[in-house]
Amino acid sequence: MTAQQTLRPVSEVDPALHRARIEEAEQRMRRRGWRRHLPQRGHLVLLPLSIIMVLPFVWMILTSFMTDTEVNSIPPSLWPHHLYTGGYSTVLASSDFPYWFLNSLIVSGAAVLAQLVLCSLAGYAFARIQFRGSTVMLILLLATALIPFQLTVIPTFVIFHDIGLINTLGALIVPQLTSALGIYLMYSFFQSFPRELEEAGRIDGCGRLQVFWKIVLPLARPALAALGIITFIYAWNDLFWPLIAITSSRTFTVQVGLTTFQGEHITHWSAIMAGTTLTTVPVLLVFLVGQRRFVQAITGAVKG
Amino acid sequence: MKRMVLAGIAALTLVLAACSGSSSSGTSSGKITLQFWTAQTPPTTQVIDNLVSTFNATHPNIVVQASTGGTSTGDLLPKVTTAIAAGTAPDIAYIYGSYAANIAQSGKTVNLANIIHTPGYDWNDFYPASQQIVSPGGKVIGFPALIDNLSVIYNKKLFAAAGVPDPSPNWTWDQFRATAKKLTNPAKHIFGVNYPIGGDLLDTSWRFFPGLWQRGGQILSANHKQALFNSQAGVANLTLWQQMSTVDHSVYLDPTATNAEPLFTSGHLAMFVSGPWEVPVLNQAKVDWADVPLPAVTTNHQTVSGPDNWVIFNNGPARVKASITFLEWLEAPQQELTWSIGSGSLPLRPSILKLPGYQEFLKKWPGIGPMAANLMNAREAMPTLPQWPRVVNALGNGIASVLLGRATPRAALDQAAQQADTILNVPGAPGG
Numbered sequence: 222m223t224a225q226q227t228l229r230p231v232s233e234v235d236p237a238l239h240r241a242r243i244e245e246a247e248q249r250m251r252r253r254g255w256r257r258h259l260p261q262r263g264h265l266v267l268l269p270l271s272i273i274m275v276l277p278f279v280w281m282i283l284t285s286f287m288t289d290t291e292v293n294s295i296p297p298s299l300w301p302h303h304l305y306t307g308g309y310s311t312v313l314a315s316s317d318f319p320y321w322f323l324n325s326l327i328v329s330g331a332a333v334l335a336q337l338v339l340c341s342l343a344g345y346a347f348a349r350i351q352f353r354g355s356t357v358m359l360i361l362l363l364a365t366a367l368i369p370f371q372l373t374v375i376p377t378f379v380i381f382h383d384i385g386l387i388n389t390l391g392a393l394i395v396p397q398l399t400s401a402l403g404i405y406l407m408y409s410f411f412q413s414f415p416r417e418l419e420e421a422g423r424i425d426g427c428g429r430l431q432v433f434w435k436i437v438l439p440l441a442r443p444a445l446a447a448l449g450i451i452t453f454i455y456a457w458n459d460l461f462w463p464l465i466a467i468t469s470s471r472t473f474t475v476q477v478g479l480t481t482f483q484g485e486h487i488t489h490w491s492a493i494m495a496g497t498t499l500t501t502v503p504v505l506l507v508f509l510v511g512q513r514r515f516v517q518a519i520t521g522a523v524k525g
Numbered sequence: 526m527k528r529m530v531l532a533g534i535a536a537l538t539l540v541l542a543a544c545s546g547s548s549s550s551g552t553s554s555g556k557i558t559l560q561f562w563t564a565q566t567p568p569t570t571q572v573i574d575n576l577v578s579t580f581n582a583t584h585p586n587i588v589v590q591a592s593t594g595g596t597s598t599g600d601l602l603p604k605v606t607t608a609i610a611a612g613t614a615p616d617i618a619y620i621y622g623s624y625a626a627n628i629a630q631s632g633k634t635v636n637l638a639n640i641i642h643t644p645g646y647d648w649n650d651f652y653p654a655s656q657q658i659v660s661p662g663g664k665v666i667g668f669p670a671l672i673d674n675l676s677v678i679y680n681k682k683l684f685a686a687a688g689v690p691d692p693s694p695n696w697t698w699d700q701f702r703a704t705a706k707k708l709t710n711p712a713k714h715i716f717g718v719n720y721p722i723g724g725d726l727l728d729t730s731w732r733f734f735p736g737l738w739q740r741g742g743q744i745l746s747a748n749h750k751q752a753l754f755n756s757q758a759g760v761a762n763l764t765l766w767q768q769m770s771t772v773d774h775s776v777y778l779d780p781t782a783t784n785a786e787p788l789f790t791s792g793h794l795a796m797f798v799s800g801p802w803e804v805p806v807l808n809q810a811k812v813d814w815a816d817v818p819l820p821a822v823t824t825n826h827q828t829v830s831g832p833d834n835w836v837i838f839n840n841g842p843a844r845v846k847a848s849i850t851f852l853e854w855l856e857a858p859q860q861e862l863t864w865s866i867g868s869g870s871l872p873l874r875p876s877i878l879k880l881p882g883y884q885e886f887l888k889k890w891p892g893i894g895p896m897a898a899n900l901m902n903a904r905e906a907m908p909t910l911p912q913w914p915r916v917v918n919a920l921g922n923g924i925a926s927v928l929l930g931r932a933t934p935r936a937a938l939d940q941a942a943q944q945a946d947t948i949l950n951v952p953g954a955p956g957g
Contacts, residue, residue, distance in 0.1 A: 288809070289806070289809065290790060290806075290809055290810040290811075293786065293787035293790060293791070293806075293810075294787065294790070294791050295787050295788055295791040295793055296791075311567065315567055315568075315571075316567050374607060375607055375610045375611060378607050378608075378610075378611045378613075379611045379612075382611055382612075382613050387613065464603075464604060465603070465604055465607050468560070468562070468592050468594060468615075469592050470570075470592055470593060481566060481567060481570070481593050482566060482567065483566070484565070484566040484569075485621075485802070485833075486800075486802035486803075487566065487802060487805070487806060489566065489567075492567075
């Protein structure tokens with residue numbers, strides 16, 4: 222796979238002309254850079270849209286610094302009258318929030334790791350390996366995504382109880398080790414992946430797993446990033462199953478923990494918004510870090 | 526690569542192993558461990574956790590493991606039903622009174638009918654509404670957990686500004702209507718009183734019952750097979766609210782059942798028909814408020830209560846016995862007083878009002894005294910039957926249509942009664 226590249230001797234190029242061309246290119250790039258930052262017509266649409274998208278987050282943060290009375294005032298307060306931090310102290314000092322946060326990180330991290338490995342292997346197998354019944358298996362696999370979880374919750378609960386995982390983080394991790402959506406996402410990506418690259422590797426003597434590991438996976442980063450983000454957000458936001466499977470406060474995930482601030486008649490909005498603000502940060506970070514890859518994967522781009 | 530995959534699998538296994546602690550409960554080494562799902566929010570969770578710690582310290586043979594059970598009261602129900610279906614029910618759980626009959630139908634609850642007259646249980650020291658709610662179909666499925674009632678909370682400043690004198694505890698519905706009308710000020714966006722017509726329709730229905738009972742009406746027949754709320758008493762009761770809503774325009778019709786509280790604390794609602802759960806909110810908002818019993822037709826100020834229960838699940842005789850021991854201790858007057866002081870809940874037993882420490886409760890929760898005294902007016906409970914949630918939905922929709930001016934009280938109540946009769950007479954109908 223190594224290639225010898227032949228470069229033209231520098232002596233054949235006039236140094237003055239070369240410098241002039243470089244300066245001209247740099248000036249052109251600088252001008253383009255400026256132009257790139259100038260408002261375009263599309264921004265007239267994008268700017269209001271982005272404000273609409275950001276507004277709930279801003280509202281959430283502002284509300285987290287209001288007292289419950291301010292939150293409930295009519296007409297509503299747009300700004301906190303003073304910086305009230307009681308919501309944050311309630312969440313951080315009077316509840317098991319640090320445990321909830323750590324638990325969510327463990328569950329989401331384990332789910333992402335497992336799905337990246339297992340879904341990419343399964344997706345690659347369905348896309349590249351011909352075996353009897355592969356199409357039927359893939360369809361059956363995708364069909365499982367159509368069954369609402371509410372239908373299977375009791376058998377799932379019984380199984381996890383029988384294997385002793387109820388009220389443990391294991392009960393939250395195991396169901397997310399793989400997913401039909403993740404396998405299909407990777408399968409779609411590998412189907413559009415150029416076979417020539419794999420064949421080149423095979424010619425150079427790589428086995429199938431080596432090709433997968435050394436050639437396919439490095440080029441599948443956009444799809445893996447998308448899968449990772451989707452899995453992380455789903456695992457982080459999951460409420461229904463953790464609500465059923467977990468009982469002890471210190472084993473809650475953040476989403477379950479936050480529901481405990483809502484009672485039969487009273488809702489502690491300040492604490493809920495403070496907790497939600499703290500909870501949203503990791504999701505935003507994951508998305509911001511991986512958004513370029515995410516967009517690439519969603520648009521189906523393969524860059525080598 | 527193989528090493529990395531193996532390392533990944535090993536790491537995952539370790540995470541799972543680390544996460545899988547023992548959640549077992551039962552009997553081991555002579556000690557009985559009980560799972561106690563409290564469904565409380567953080568401030569009151571601490572109070573109940575402290576009580577449980579005290580119990581565990583003084584009862585060496587029983588270990589109570591308290592947890593919220595996962596979430597607040599409403600969301601706890603699907604969790605409990607899943608646990609029952611899976612055969613892993615907790616020993617004790619906090620369950621809404623309106624779901625008592627459905628839970629009792631599971632076959633997993635106990636029947637304490639034969640022990641309720643023992644000294645520890647002290648059955649007659651619970652309010653009648655609590656006694657009825659914890660006994661669906663005559664089966665005593667646990668202990669009362671909470672009692673409340675409806676009264677009229679009013680904003681003293683708005684009364685003074687409108688030149689209206691504070692209501693008398695002996696007031697009538699006619700005076701109530703006239704007061705609401707005087708306090709209504711469209712220019713200042715002030716309503717006289719609230720009525721929820723959306724969200725949880727149980728909330729819509731249960732405000733209808735006091736006026737029905739006061740006029741001699743009943744909700745259902747004694748055998749729970751026929752709706753009786755469309756009697757003349759029911760029509761007269763709903764007509765009053767209809768007139769207030771569609772003629773006087775003095776009623777804020779709350780579409781979500783959650784708007785009235787912020788309207789009241791913001792000075793846009795003069796009278797607020799609500800209960801003791803509002804006390805901490807009102808005091809925190811520094812509203813100048815007071816409360817009086819519901820008005821009477823003549824002299825009967827009967828109100829309604831929505832008690833909740835500690836339900837005991839049958840996980841074997843030893844654990845049931847331990848659960849009873851724990852709840853008898855928890856509900857003894859002194860512990861109950863501690864719970865009331867810490868949580869702001871009304872005392873479960875009339876005898877608590879006579880304890881010396883009761884004054885501390887009144888001092889900590891200003892304004893709650895009349896609500897506790899009003900428990901004597903909560904003489905009847907709503908029916909407890911599996912179809913109840915669907916019956917109140919039918920009635921709630923009827924009430925809402927009347928208050929919105931879309932139907933007459935007679936027509937709406939007759940239609941709701943017809944629907945209720947159908948629901949009540951379907952053999953083995955689910956509770957919805």
